[in-house]
Amino acid sequence: MSKPRIRVLIVDDSAVVRQTLSDVLSRDPAIEVIGTASDPFVAAERLREQVPDVITLDIEMPRMDGLTFLQKIMRQHPIPVVICSTLAEEGAQSTLKALEYGAVDIIAKPRLGTKQFLEESSMILCQAVKAAAGAHVRVPSPSRAVEPKLTADASLSRATGAMLQTTEKVVVIGASTGGTEALRAMLEVLPPDAPGMVIVQHMPEVFTRAFANRLDTLCQISVKEAESNDTVLRGRALIAPGNHHALLKRSGARYYVDIKDGPLVCRHRPSVDVLFRSAARYAGKNAVAVIMTGMGDDGARGMLEMKEAGAATIAQDEATSVVFGMPNEAIKLGAVDEILPLKAIAKAILARTR
Secondary structure, eight states: OOOOOEEEEEEOSOHHHHHHHHHHHHTSTTEEEEEEESSHHHHHHHHHHOOOSEEEEOSSOSSSOHHHHHHHHHHHSOOOEEEEEOOOGGGHHHHHHHHHTTOOEEEEOOOSOOHHHHHHHHHHHHHHHHHHHTOOOOOOOOOOOOOOOOOHHHHHHHHHHHHTSTTOOEEEEEEOTTHHHHHHHHHHTSOTTOOEEEEEEOOOTTHHHHHHHHHHHHOSSEEEEOOTTOBOOTTEEEEOOTTSEEEEEEETTEEEEEEEOOOOBTTBSSOHHHHHHHHHHHTGGGEEEEEOSOSSOTTHHHHHHHHHTTOEEEEEOTTTOSSOHHHHHHHHTTOOSEEEOHHHHHHHHHHHHO
């Protein structure tokens, strides 16, 4: 008996976007577009007729904005929602709010461009919908307030001496669907002198900078979007920029990041595998790898290379993962030392890096 197709409702005020999304999704044999809606009021009528498995939702719409509609959905009948947004700097913060309100993923709207761009965006759209269909929709948890932290300059000056030690530990983290909120929960509880981190979160360009800036206001550590040659320092996390790979490199006792273009790896750019494999090569036993919630197998082979190089490896458990794909693939490869619930990961990182 064939597996039932994933039923999708598309909500967007642009007729062109609705048609484009419908065409792209309908080409995938595992997906069925059961309807489209030009605004949340029309969407509500469609929901009364048939409940979809996944909703793709625009943020800026007439009559009712997407954030308000999302909050109503999550209160009344939680359904996995994928935010489909334009790559606009000014709208990035609003789009990130949607993840706090319960949306499972953000993707960029497909736009006219090169054949390669259209093929990549179509692949990402279909994969996001499939991941959302298997996601555990959760009631969003509020952000915790933190005391104003020292400036970045103060953090950097405290960390300089530690980086001269050749045994300095470095943490690399990979996440995808559900990862934005999981990362927030994990990073919020880290102390100001936590080990330096490099993070790949599957997310479109523009949004990674807004995501890093948002985390920077919530965490005791500093968080920024990574740029080439940024030094990995205690008290700071670097987020790989969307649409670019991030590699960990080392020069003497100094760890730094290298930001690169390149093809999709494991259907992603940035790719967790790219980061992990570079960490295996340049950090070896001085590294700790963490793989968190997400669909697919990105990061599994890289984590195995890290373990073989002597690194400590941690995977988020199934119960607390929105999607257990990425951690599970790493576990099946034998790449994981510890399988932990989300709340225990920060403590484990600190224990492994002392």
